[in-house]
Amino acid sequence: MSDEKLYIVLMGLPARGKSTLALRLRDAFQKNHISVRIFNNGNLRRIYRPLSETSSSEFYSPENSTARELRKGFARENMERAKAYLRNSGRIAILDATNAGRERRAMMEKYLNDYPLFFIECVNDDEDILNLSIQEKIKLPEFSHLGKDKAIKEFLKRIDYYRMIYTPLKVERNYIRIDSLQNMIIDEKHSDAIPFYERLRDYLVTDEVKNLFLIRHTETEYNVANRIGGDPPLTNKGQTQAAALGRFFKGKKISYIFTSKKIRTVDTAKAICETQDDCRIISLKEFDEIDAGICERMTYEEIEKKMPHVFKKRGADKYHYVYPDGESYETMKHRITQGIKKAFFLNRSANNIMIVGHQAVNRMILSHFLYRREDDVPYIYVPQDRFYHIVSTQNKKLFELKRYN
Numbered sequence: 001m002s003d004e005k006l007y008i009v010l011m012g013l014p015a016r017g018k019s020t021l022a023l024r025l026r027d028a029f030q031k032n033h034i035s036v037r038i039f040n041n042g043n044l045r046r047i048y049r050p051l052s053e054t055s056s057s058e059f060y061s062p063e064n065s066t067a068r069e070l071r072k073g074f075a076r077e078n079m080e081r082a083k084a085y086l087r088n089s090g091r092i093a094i095l096d097a098t099n100a101g102r103e104r105r106a107m108m109e110k111y112l113n114d115y116p117l118f119f120i121e122c123v124n125d126d127e128d129i130l131n132l133s134i135q136e137k138i139k140l141p142e143f144s145h146l147g148k149d150k151a152i153k154e155f156l157k158r159i160d161y162y163r164m165i166y167t168p169l170k171v172e173r174n175y176i177r178i179d180s181l182q183n184m185i186i187d188e189k190h191s192d193a194i195p196f197y198e199r200l201r202d203y204l205v206t207d208e209v210k211n212l213f214l215i216r217h218t219e220t221e222y223n224v225a226n227r228i229g230g231d232p233p234l235t236n237k238g239q240t241q242a243a244a245l246g247r248f249f250k251g252k253k254i255s256y257i258f259t260s261k262k263i264r265t266v267d268t269a270k271a272i273c274e275t276q277d278d279c280r281i282i283s284l285k286e287f288d289e290i291d292a293g294i295c296e297r298m299t300y301e302e303i304e305k306k307m308p309h310v311f312k313k314r315g316a317d318k319y320h321y322v323y324p325d326g327e328s329y330e331t332m333k334h335r336i337t338q339g340i341k342k343a344f345f346l347n348r349s350a351n352n353i354m355i356v357g358h359q360a361v362n363r364m365i366l367s368h369f370l371y372r373r374e375d376d377v378p379y380i381y382v383p384q385d386r387f388y389h390i391v392s393t394q395n396k397k398l399f400e401l402k403r404y405n
Contacts, residue, residue, distance in 0.1 A: 004195035005086045005115040009108060011099035012122035013166060014159050015133040017180035017345060021122060021204075022096040028203050031395070034196070035090050039078040041097035045071065046142055055142045057157035062165055075104065079111050086115055092196070101165040105172060118194050119175035120204070121168060124345075126181055132282065132346055178204055181345050206394055207344060213249070213354045214388040216362050217264040218242045222297075223384070229289060229296035234267050241384065241405065242271035248404040249354075250275040257354045258343045260287040265356045272354070282346065286339030289358035293326025318378040329360065329378055336364040362388075370399060 008025065010018040022038050029036040045054050049070065053059055059067045075097065082093035099105055099119075109117060124130070137143075138151035146154065169175040173191040178184065183205050190197065218241035222232040234242065245268065254276050259265035261283050273279045295303050295310065304311040314321040322328040347353040357365065363380040366372075369392055372380065385405060391398035 036092040122180040290360040291326040293323035
């Protein structure tokens with residue numbers, strides 16, 4: 001119904017993905033011609049108070065009664081703005097703040113009583129993600145007067161203060177608790193009829209990527225010798241291919257390039273990163289190539305000759321066969337999925353995302369989006385002179401293999 005209206009209240013500790021989720025929800029509803037606006041307490045705080053004050057962890061101490069009243073005042077102002085918005089032409093008001101304590105949420109429930117109110121709690125305790133998220137947070141102007149180490153220390157202390165009053169959603173009438181890394185519902189409760197509920201819930205659990213550029217590292221010495229695994233450098237041809245990739249993507253804004261921990265993916269990424277204005281390489285162990293165990297650094301011909309039983313068994317069931325002291329495609333699946341989730345979480349505010357991986361790794365990433373029988377996954381075509389461009393949203397699916405040279 002066109003007269004349905006809703007308050008969405010985000011909550012969770014800092015650096016758990018609340019603001020990026022708010023932006024994603026806003027974009028999703030706007031695409032469906034639903035008027036929506038975000039009301040962010042942090043924006044008011046940074047406008048009305050000196051940055052030297054709001055960057056200090058002591059501004060968030062539960063014992064700092066003066067700062068506590070200031071922050072409550074910003075919350076009230078945003079509630080008034082949200083209420084006025086829905087009383088006029090707005091249909092969804094998203095209130096974006098930590099809202100960690102039950103006292104604050106009770107105040108919101110009491111004041112925002114003219115339309116249904118729905119809480120979304122973002123939960124994520126992955127240490128890698130938290131550390132990387134904090135490194136992004138301290139790039140904000142709020143921390144520009146602090147050195148990096150001091151900024152990280154202050155932000156971590158801020159989290160500790162919020163943790164002291166943190167109370168998970170439970171007594172509230174309508175809510176979802178979501179693992180914001182996995183896009184997985186942990187708990188939910190809806191005592192009232194919630195407008196847009198099915199659309200909202202479906203969107204929360206959907207992996208979306210506007211543009212994923214999936215690249216295999218360029219040629220290495222082991223590729224030439226037909227050896228598997230190891231950590232070989234790029235050949236001269238590989239360096240030329242990497243430079244060509246850099247030129248190809250120069251006109252596209254790439255904020256992050258995700259790689260494995262291996263030299264060949266990092267060096268390929270460096271050549272691309274050098275042509276970007278503001279780009280960062282993030283190496284994740286989750287994207288390391290399949291571990292061939294005792295067969296690492298061998299050629300397939302050597303494996304067939306020296307370990308015919310290994311060669312034969314793997315050839316008969318390539319997806320499930322585990323290399324002795326190593327992995328199989330099947331056992332890689334969990335870590336590859338985790339890598340994808342981490343890359344998406346860190347890159348949610350950007351349109352373009354790039355992963356520079358390996359042959360087996362990229363096959364597993366492709367299988368995350370494309371339906372393939374398990375037996376067929378180890379044979380997905382992953383060349384070194386082309387890349388996959390993937391779009392996967394609720395409204396659009398695109399998979400194309402493109403040349404860059």
